[in-house]
Amino acid sequence: MQIIDRQKVNEQIRDLKKKYGDDRSALMPILQDLQEIYEYLPDVVMQETAHSLGIHPVEVEGVASFYSFLRTKEKQGKYVIRLCRTISCDLAGKSNVARQLENEMGIKFGETTKDGKFTLEYTNCLGMCDRGPALMINDRLFAKVDPEKASQIIADCRRDFLKSDFPKVVPSDVKKAGPILDHDLKPAEAIKKALSMSRSEIINTIRESGLKGRGGAGFPTAVKWQLAGAAKGKNKYVVCNADEGEPGTFKDRMLLYEHTDFLLDGMTIGAYAIGASKGFIYLRGEYLYMKKYLEEALENRRSEHLLGKNILGKDGFNFDIRIRMGAGAYVCGEETALIESLEGYRGEPRNRPPFPVDTGFQGNPTIVNNVETFIDSALIIVKGSEWFNIHGTEKSKGMKIFSISGDCERPGIYEFPFGIKVSELLKEVGGEDTKAVQIGGASGHCISQKDFNRTIAFEDIGSGGSIIVFGPDTDMLQVARNFLEFFVEESCGQCTPCRDGNPKLLGGIEMLENGRCSFTYLNELKKLCETIQNASKCGLGQSSPNAFLSIVDNFKPEILGRVPEAD
Amino acid sequence: MAKILIVDDDEDFVSAVNLLLKSNGFDVAIANSRQEGMEIFDKDNPDLVLLDVMMDEPDDGFVMAQSLKKKAKNIPILMLTNVGQVTGMDFDKDSEMVPVDDFEQKPIMPNILLEKINQLLGK
Incomplete structure (x- = not known):
């Protein structure tokens, strides 16, 4: 058993508190960093963390045991292998890869090898549905894994010479770009325009565009911003929900990488509109490999005065963004659960009312919007509401970005207007012999051929962007x-x-x-x-x-x- | 005789306030939505607006207040709402997002309402 020096733990916690703050909201990042050091969270580490933050150790254990990426019971292996078990990876042959991995290591899923080298786990959706089967080893991703490749990956780990499929970024697989993905806008252009407008003018422009939340629930973005802007409170917060956990969704993965500046523009505009000075990107644990990239992007913007104090010379407009990592809990995609997680609690949804627009992060007015919603907002501010709302239907305005995977010839990311018929979409992606389509991920609806003439729109079949196609042989x-x-x-x-x-x-x-x-x-x-x-x-x-x-x-x-x- | 526009989707509240105001010598116009309220405002040129917050949309009152202040900066607006009780949300007037002249929670005593109205009308 590993002997842990309590004093050393305390020194580490002290350093981490300097980095993340000394209130309860620092709990998650502190635990994540301590797990990096100790490879799990031993009792003494949780106890000292609790004492240091002035909370009961049971509270810390309660939080740590909630998240699947935090480990309290045993040391995890040097290489933690997480195989995606989402339906898209399942259809692509996950079972064979799973068997191969178990055979190679002589362990079952949920176990660690005796030599402490490997831990084998299932995980839910790595956001690689167009490239399945996918697996993640620590923070490295591997796509289109077959048994042979799995065997090679394990051999590389044994030699401590693991190469990632994606040393820097996961390349995008955009099959059809429209006005949202293909435009001539320059970074920060939207902020400059927004700063020349009043706060209510910004919100009214968003209102006239008809933009509704792109995460799936479809709540009008302008209403959310207006209510948060009107709510009493000195400290207001902007939160980007980058906890893209819906099975079959991977469009935010691409947006976070390739449209980073527009996302950050949208968050900054949101902050200006509601009067916020702090923001968070809540990034799903499975996208850990993006953290460094996003932190660099934030740092660049600070140096360009696009974040920080008096942004672009606007007196009194101070705003900065921090990244907080999720830890493998799908429910944290729900905005109140996300806020609980940000505050350092178990990601359990809250009762509503009160609503986050009034009582959000640490009881303050908070807007929580999806990655795509912030990007759309930035574009709307520059290009105008009509540019956006000429697309779509009466109740579902604008273009929507879809992640399409499963049994089709051309899986990938597509931009279509809301109101597109399922049959039209299937034609585009090469799924003419489709038996069924799951629209909206695991929480959505599975339709059969009789409904392929229905449309994808909030008033018909809503979707946050996940479309999974099932071929004729699917059980x-x-x-x-x-x-x-x-x-x-x-x-x-x-x-x-x-x-x-x-x-x-x-x-x-x-x-x-x-x-x-x-x-x-x-x-x-x-x-x-x-x-x-x-x-x-x-x-x-x-x-x-x-x-x-x-x-x-x-x-x-x-x-x-x-x-x-x-x- | 001062003309007051009531914009509220709560019919019971509207009829009670209508009765109160008429019996106290005010001329009253009624609208049950933001859109209707804007139309009547343009047509009737009221001297004061009593405005609810949550109507068809949860922020209709705020949006209407912003539009009214752009059209006629000097028309007093008294925002009357029970949004705090229903949702737990806490709002108050502010020049940009809630540009109203006074902000009161429902239910409101008739004498206090009349006092506020007279105050805003400069009586």
């Missing part, structure tokens, strides 16, 4: 199982219907697979879905039965074919 029950396993794993456990209901649904899938699910029980499960939707307090719980319900409803012959005669 839809396997799809439902994959999504339910995801929700069982990712439920934060606060609401009983979500915590206990989703395992029941998963149990139902197993019964269906084995031909042991009666019609009566299937109907009971559908009623349970309604309860989960109605009685869960956050979007995760409310949307968790969507895939199950839509697959059961839309693929009845396939599902019911496995049900025994009615009882």
Whole structure:
């Protein structure tokens, strides 16, 4: 057992507090850095962290045990291998890679090799759905892994000579760019324009554009900014939700890399509009490899007076952005859970009201917007509301960026107007023989051919950008199982219907697979879905039965074919 | 006779205030939404506006106040809302985002409302 010098731990914590602050919100980054040092979080480390921040050690353990990327029980291996188990990687042959990895190392998933070299884990969506199967080793990503490549990667680790598939950035796979992805705007142009406008003029321009949140919920961006701007409070915050965890979504990965300046412009404009002086990018743990790149981008902007005090010479406009890393919790994509995580708590969604626009980060007015929303905002300020709202439908204005993966000829990132028909989209991506399409990720809806004439828009089938295409040979029950396993794993456990209901649904899938699910029980499960939707307090719980319900409803012959005669 | 425009989507509140104001000698115009309120404002040129916050959109009152102050800077606006009780949100007047002349929480006692109105009308 490793002997840990308590005094040394305290010195390390003291240094980390200088870097991250000495209030509770510093807890997560401190724990993440301490885990880097000790390869897990031993009791003594958590105890000293607790004492140092003036909280109970149980609170620290409660936080550490919530996040899948924080390890409290045992030392992790030198190489932590996380294989993506999302449906897109599943369709691309994840199972064979998993078997190969287990054979190579002689361990099962969730275990560490005796020599302490490897830890093998599953993870949910690495944001590489167009290049699956994907795996992550520490902070390095590997795409299109097959058993042979997996074997080579393990051999490289054994020689301590691991080369990344992507030494710097993951190249983008933009298959179709439109006005959002392909424009002539220069960085900071939007900030210059915004600083010549009043705060209400900025918000009104966004309002006239009809921009709604691109994360999936579709709340009007201008309303959020207006309410936060009007709310009382000296300290206001701008938070970029870069916790892109919805299975099948990888567009933010590209936007964070290739449109960084426009994202930061959008955040800065948001800060000016609501009167905020501090901002955070909450970056998902799986995108750790981007942290350095983003920190460099922030540093460059500080040197160009685009962040910091009196931005671009505007007296009294001070704003800076810090990056906070998530730690493998999908639920933190929900804005109140994200704020809890930023504050150093378990990422459990809050009751609403109060709303973040008034009572957000540390009780202060806060806007939380998606990466794409901030980018759209920056472009709208320069190009005007009409430039944006001539695209889309009456209730869903503008262009939308989609991550398209699965059984199609041309997976990748596409920019389409809202209101596009599913059939048109499938034609573009080369999915003409498609059996089903999952729109909106695991929390979205799975539609069959009869619905391919429906449109993707907030008023029809909404989507935060994830589109997963299923070919004619896909077993839809396997799809439902994959999504339910995801929700069982990712439920934060606060609401009983979500915590206990989703395992029941998963149990139902197993019964269906084995031909042991009666019609009566299937109907009971559908009623349970309604309860989960109605009685869960956050979007995760409310949307968790969507895939199950839509697959059961839309693929009845396939599902019911496995049900025994009615009882 | 001073003319007061009430912009509020709460019909019970509107009818009670309408009765109160009329019985105290005011001329009253009523709108139940921001859009209707702007139309009546342009047509009727009221002397004072009683304005709710949350109507069709949660920020309609703020948006309307900003538009009104651009059109007619000197028209007094009294914002009346129970947004604090319903949502826990805490707002107050400010020259840029909530450009109103006074900000009061609902429910409000009739005598206080009349006092505020008279104050804003300079009576």
